[in-house]
Amino acid sequence: MYTIGQLSQKTNIPISTLRYYDELGILKPAQVADSGYRYYSNEELRILHHITALKELGFTLSAIKELLAAEKSDKEFRWKAYLEFELEAIAKQKDRLDELEKLLQTTKYALEMKGEIEPEDIFLFIQAMRTPAGIRESFLAKHFTERESRIIRNLPNLNSDDPRSMQWAKLVRAAKDHLHEPPSSEMSQKLARQFVEISMDWFEQDEQLIEKYWALIRPEQDEQAKVFGMDREVMDYIDSIVDWYLANVQKESMHEKGKTD
Structure with missing residues (x-):
């Protein structure tokens, strides 16, 4: 198990961001002690890697939350929809930057x-x-x-x-x-x-x-x-x-x- 500080050090993600993910319900700790300390397992570490990868792909936090919560049978559809949306947005951005240049x-x-x-x-x-x-x-x-x-x-x-x-x-x-x-x-x-x-x-x-x-x-x-x-x-x-x-x-x-x- 990892404390929130240890998880932050291991992933280079600020503690404030991990707390924010918890508030949004994107990444809940595996355990919260009576003292209020958060503890994370390797499963949460895996999910955190997933979240980081999705952010790099341009996914919003709300989209990430929906994708992580989706049933296995629905995930492929959601992946395709989000990827198409991001690709379309990037194409528009490239056109805009080309015109600006x-x-x-x-x-x-x-x-x-x-x-x-x-x-x-x-x-x-x-x-x-x-x-x-x-x-x-x-x-x-x-x-x-x-x-x-x-x-x-x-x-x-x-x-x-x-x-x-x-x-x-x-x-x-x-x-x-x-x-x-x-x-x-x-x-x-x-x-x-x-x-x-x-x-x-x-x-x-x-x-x-x-x-x-x-x-x-x-x-x-x-x-x-x-x-x-x-x-x-x-x-x-x-x-x-x-x-x-x-x-x-x-x-x-x-x-x-x-x-x-």
Whole structure:
């Protein structure tokens, strides 16, 4: 026989918890002496191990009490019911955590882009995440070929842990910070080169697809950005610095060609 203190030491379960189990009727001592001391046998030790295992599986104390009190013929049914309930609850929790992770990832990149986050931004992120995949697929099918759609699906997504997402966020932030730089400035041309290199890499060197995609995501005057961070002002700046960059690259190329002719 074990005193309540000995049972506590043997199982690493606090005495207060063992007393609480007694009050709930989950684990009654085998014997209570006239002095009030509780004594437990190996049978109670076995039951305590059972209770601990069920708690690890996520069972509530009320469910554990019902399961322990159930007749042998009823236990299999109760086990199945409780296990199905816990598995369903875990699946929902995993979905919730997955959605939360995506929301946090998006917010992290958005903060990098803007330097601040508005409640309206988070609301839009939640809406975007919960938009049925079929809507995006319909958009792709309407505007792009199968090959083009594959390329666009592979673009970095702000809700994923893709290093390209942070690369893009930092580049857009830099563009926002230098909106009023002239296109010919050293900084503007440095940014332009990065935008061109990234675009050519991510769009598999397809210049026509880049122009097509860029035109589709460009918001009209006073219209909300269609892609986060890419409002009209930012896109106009990127257009101006990239046009200057490409024109000068073309001039340099023609100059070099003239030297060799």
